[in-house]
Amino acid sequence: MLRNLISLTKNWVFLIFGLLIHSLTGKTPQRAHASLVLLFCKTKGKANDFLSLMISMFYPPYEIEETSGFLRSLPIKEMDEIQASLEKDGYHVFKERLTADFCEQILQQSLKIECLLSGDEVTAEFGRRKYAKYDASNPVAAFYIIPEDEITDIKEIQQLVCEPLLIKVAQRYLKAKPIFSGISMRWSPHVKDTPDSEAAQLYHFDMERIKWLRFFFYLTDVDSDTGPHCFIKGSHRTGAIPKYMLDQGYARQSDDDIFKEYGKDSQIEFTGGRGTIIAEDSRGFHKGKMPNKGDRLLLAFELSTSTFGANKRHKIRNVRVPQFREFALKYPRLYHNFDFAQKEKL
Numbered sequence: 001m002l003r004n005l006i007s008l009t010k011n012w013v014f015l016i017f018g019l020l021i022h023s024l025t026g027k028t029p030q031r032a033h034a035s036l037v038l039l040f041c042k043t044k045g046k047a048n049d050f051l052s053l054m055i056s057m058f059y060p061p062y063e064i065e066e067t068s069g070f071l072r073s074l075p076i077k078e079m080d081e082i083q084a085s086l087e088k089d090g091y092h093v094f095k096e097r098l099t100a101d102f103c104e105q106i107l108q109q110s111l112k113i114e115c116l117l118s119g120d121e122v123t124a125e126f127g128r129r130k131y132a133k134y135d136a137s138n139p140v141a142a143f144y145i146i147p148e149d150e151i152t153d154i155k156e157i158q159q160l161v162c163e164p165l166l167i168k169v170a171q172r173y174l175k176a177k178p179i180f181s182g183i184s185m186r187w188s189p190h191v192k193d194t195p196d197s198e199a200a201q202l203y204h205f206d207m208e209r210i211k212w213l214r215f216f217f218y219l220t221d222v223d224s225d226t227g228p229h230c231f232i233k234g235s236h237r238t239g240a241i242p243k244y245m246l247d248q249g250y251a252r253q254s255d256d257d258i259f260k261e262y263g264k265d266s267q268i269e270f271t272g273g274r275g276t277i278i279a280e281d282s283r284g285f286h287k288g289k290m291p292n293k294g295d296r297l298l299l300a301f302e303l304s305t306s307t308f309g310a311n312k313r314h315k316i317r318n319v320r321v322p323q324f325r326e327f328a329l330k331y332p333r334l335y336h337n338f339d340f341a342q343k344e345k346l
């Protein structure tokens with residue numbers, strides 16, 4: 001009991017000190033990020049709720065009038081429904097999709113880029129970093145990670161990071177000004193018959209930020225065999241993860257343990273055609289199901305209330321979309337985690 005209290009106090013001190021350093025330098029000391037994870041686990045999420053309430057007082061949502069996106073702007077009733085399902089279930093699948101052409105443009109560019117090979121075997125085998133272009137006819141790794149600076153240089157991706165609908169949905173959920181972070185794009189081919197831990201094919205919760213809403217975009221058709229993203233309904237809520245699981249910290253969980261705890265019915269397997277957009281509070285349990293055949297190209301990013309946590313900034317080498325430039329001037333906090341190249345300084 002006393003040991004617990006001492007540990008809690010110590011971690012709050014590290015966290016508050018880290019927040020101070022972060023506000024001065026933009027960087028989070030590793031120890032402070034570790035304290036965020038530990039306090040999430042010890043308080044079943046209450047620490048994050050408290051911190052995000054504080055942040056939302058300092059950074060209340062933007063007034064965003066624009067309806068200039070390529071996704072339809074939604075009536076207030078529909079926005080309320082999305083908000084309610086995010087709060088209750090932790091996810092929302094949008095009725096609107098990216099067009100096939102939009103997805104194809106991104107996919108084609110992903111094939112030209114040298115990806116970082118990843119996966120349990122790759123990590124063990126190569127040790128050092130290894131890069132290769134994705135070749136669907138001969139995949140050699142469970143995970144092909146497209147380097148982040150290449151992703152942010154793609155025109156269509158820049159269109160997505162100034163898409164008013166996504167920003168509006170996120171800031172309603174966060175109750176604060178959102179910041180784009182955690183941009184990733186990965187090919188997950190079928191290469192083996194056991195789920196890959198490195199490739200996020202086992203259940204886990206994310207904890208890179210204090211509060212965030214993560215968006216997933218399917219750039220290929222995804223059915224039950226080609227690696228759908230999966231989520232445990234309601235597991236994002238405060239108190240929803242049992243103590244014995246939280247006591248393991250940031251650990252991966254087996255399907256069996258997850259189903260024992262939540263029941264198999266609480267698992268949502270998001271199947272959907274290319275262009276499907278999912279919003280999810282990924283502090284709840286989620287994974288990418290191991291593909292049994294074919295492959296999946298997934299784009300993801302989150303909108304967070306603060307960049308405190310993982311020190312992962314994004315570079316913008318070229319601004320390719322006029323609305324992106326406009327938004328960067330008008331809503332600077334959205335791009336607080338982006339470093340614009342000198343020639344693109346706004």
Ligand SMILES: O=C(O)CCC(=O)C(=O)O
Nearest residue numbers: 200206229282287288300
């Ligand atoms: O590949 C997936 O569907 C899961 C990805 C994931 O865990 C994440 O983006 O946080």
Ligand SMILES: [Fe+2]
Nearest residue numbers: 200205206282
């Ligand atoms: Fe994750």
